[in-house]
Amino acid sequence: MTRRKLVAGNWKMHGMRADLVEVEAIAAAAAAHRQIDVVLALPATLIGPAAAYAGPLAIGGQDCHANPKGAHTGCLSAAMLHEAGASVVIVGHSERRADQNETSQDAWAKAEAARAAGLRVILCCGETEAERDAGRAERVVQAQIEKSVPEDANGDWFTLAYEPRWAIGTGRTPTPEEIASIHAIARAKMRQLVGDAAGGIRILYGGSVTGDNAASILATPEVDGALVGGASLTAAKFVPIIEAAAAV
Numbered sequence: 001m002t003r004r005k006l007v008a009g010n011w012k013m014h015g016m017r018a019d020l021v022e023v024e025a026i027a028a029a030a031a032a033h034r035q036i037d038v039v040l041a042l043p044a045t046l047i048g049p050a051a052a053y054a055g056p057l058a059i060g061g062q063d064c065h066a067n068p069k070g071a072h073t074g075c076l077s078a079a080m081l082h083e084a085g086a087s088v089v090i091v092g093h094s095e096r097r098a099d100q101n102e103t104s105q106d107a108w109a110k111a112e113a114a115r116a117a118g119l120r121v122i123l124c125c126g127e128t129e130a131e132r133d134a135g136r137a138e139r140v141v142q143a144q145i146e147k148s149v150p151e152d153a154n155g156d157w158f159t160l161a162y163e164p165r166w167a168i169g170t171g172r173t174p175t176p177e178e179i180a181s182i183h184a185i186a187r188a189k190m191r192q193l194v195g196d197a198a199g200g201i202r203i204l205y206g207g208s209v210t211g212d213n214a215a216s217i218l219a220t221p222e223v224d225g226a227l228v229g230g231a232s233l234t235a236a237k238f239v240p241i242i243e244a245a246a247a248v
């Protein structure tokens with residue numbers, strides 16, 4: 001099954017209104033490469049202003065609450081993100097697992113809530129360095145998928161992102177062979193859970209993707225795109241990754 005490449009940027013806790021010029025330039029690159037999908041997951045404060053002119057660039061949130069509303073000070077529901085202009089949301093990012101003690105079950109509930117509100121979902125998984133060193137990377141990722149991937153997931157609304165924690169913001173990446181191997185294992189696990197629909201679900205690689213390594217990572221078997229942190233913050237760094245995906 002052919003799957004369109006997807007390049008997603010995650011601005012994390014970066015970005016002020018002055019940075020909307022970068023969003024505008026990235027949106028222009030997305031418009032110039034419509035054969036792929038491009039997403040920018042922005043701080044909630046920038047979703048509305050960015051969505052107003054993003055065009056083919058899909059604007060996303062970085063988290064949502066699992067409940068549709070309620071007494072949850074400081075939290076945002078999926079419907080709020082949707083109303084602000086987001087069409088997609090990241091759930092289960094390793095920084096939220098580390099900083100907010102989120103679990104794979106939380107990611108599952110957030111994915112369900114996002115879908116119910118009309119958002120597409122990018123759900124993250126990935127092992128720590130200690131888990132990889134102990135030879136447990138595959139089992140950790142399989143367990144995360146088993147607990148977090150909704151049983152009705154399909155490629156229309158659901159994307160998986162494999163982000164080994166030790167590769168995030170470190171400049172270190174797994175080899176293409178290691179990435180291909182984990183992605184194949186992830187897809188096999190999803191096939192057990194959702195059947196043939198797994199063939200349509202994109203699996204992104206994330207962790208220290210840059211303009212320099214994007215072409216080789218994006219050409220790796222089983223890699224359907226990239227989830228990019230630091231190198232998505234400026235058009236100068238992110239557009240070469242979009243171009244690399246469009247050229248695969």
Ligand SMILES: O=C(CO)COP(=O)(O)O
Pocket residue numbers: 010093163167168169170206207208209227228229230231
């Ligand atoms: O966490 C990431 C994207 O969600 C990856 O971050 P970096 O690209 O900065 O390593």
